[in-house]
Amino acid sequence: MTRTDERPGTDAASPLQELRTELGNYVGAQAQRIVGSAVGKLTNLADPTDAGKGAGKGAGKGAGGVLAIGKRVLGGGSPVKALLSHGLTGAKDKVVSGAKEALGGGGGKAGDTKTTNIVEVIDIGLPLRSVYDQWTQFEDFSSFTKGVRSVNMSDEIESDWKLKVGPSNRSWKATVQEQVPDERIVWTSEGAKGTTHGAVSFHELTPDLTRVVVVVEYYASGFFEKTGNIWRAQGRRLRLDLKHFQRYVTLADEDAEGWRGEIRDGEVVRTHEEAVEDEEGEGEGEGEAEAEADEAEDAAEEEDEDDEEEE
Structure with missing residues (x-):
């Protein structure tokens, strides 16, 4: 059917x-x-x-x-x-x-922050003081680095940095913890998307050759910053900026007038003016010592000549 x-x-x-x-x-x-x-x-x-x-x-x-x-x-x-x-x-x-x-860009926990350690070394064919003095001119960093947009010095210790990170702009407040002329500078910096703890030291290899060593601990907390950590972008950026600094200081028409003060534990213990005065006094003392040494040498030569004539 x-x-x-x-x-x-x-x-x-x-x-x-x-x-x-x-x-x-x-x-x-x-x-x-x-x-x-x-x-x-x-x-x-x-x-x-x-x-x-x-x-x-x-x-x-x-x-x-x-x-x-x-x-x-x-x-x-x-x-x-x-x-x-x-x-x-x-x-x-x-x-x-x-x-x-x-x-790390979606509101992760603070304890999830990972540390990136960066160590870079570069040799510059200039006297140690010339290299150090130029480094202390933080406001000039925007002239030769790619990522730094501007630097404004609040005082001898604190400064405000504006940087370019990927497509975004970032602001950092840096604080110098220790600064010894011609030796080292130690600093910390804090921003909304990360913090750093770093040190740069200066080493005289020869009178006309200086080694610069930079060590940085970087704690990224922003999305672009943590993404960059995967590819070690911060280390490559620091390496490139050091080469830019090498070029900048080497081709400069004249030596920079650096900040010669001293900082310990985040406080100025010797101002720039005091340091310059002490250096000038040391220079005068060295000049007097050299003059006295020359006079003593001349006197010794005269005595030798007198002895020869008596003989």
Whole structure:
């Protein structure tokens, strides 16, 4: 016996209509399965702690999405576009947020901060004092480095730095903790996206050759800063800026008038004026000592000559 599907008040459905109905039912069932699986996996990826929580609530959301997808498909829309527009938008946002948090840009805990240690060495063919004096001119750093936009000195100890990090601008407040003329400078700096603790030392290899050693501990907390840590971008940037400094100080028309003061434990213990006065006094003392030595040598020679004449 042949079964005939009859509907009250309408004629029997055509084969094409039956095919469209069955196709719609199939697409709806497949969409429900795919969207439910995809949303569940992506949600767990973005926030693993939600796995196993609120299963009924998630199922309700998935069912609502399937109804919207079914309407679009039955209305002649593309099943793929329907899936993307209704099933994956929220999940995509969760995954992006999870990726940022993994790299430190999504409000991670303070204890998750990692330290980057950087050590760079460069030799410069100039006397030690010329190299040191130029380094103390912090406001000139924007003239030869790529990342430094500007430096404003608040006093001999504190300064405000504006830097370019990726597509963003960053502000740092630096504090000199120790500074000994012609020997070393130790500093710390703090910013919204990280902190540093560094030291630069100056070593005379020959009267016309100076070695500069820079050691930095860098604690990144911004998204771009932590992303740069993965590729050691900060170390490469410091290495390049040291080469820029080498070029800048070597090609300078004249030596810079550096800051000759001394800082200990974040406090000035000898001002620039006092240091210059002491150096001038030492220079005069050395000149007098040399003059006395010359006079003594001349006197000894005269005595030798007198002895020879007596003989």
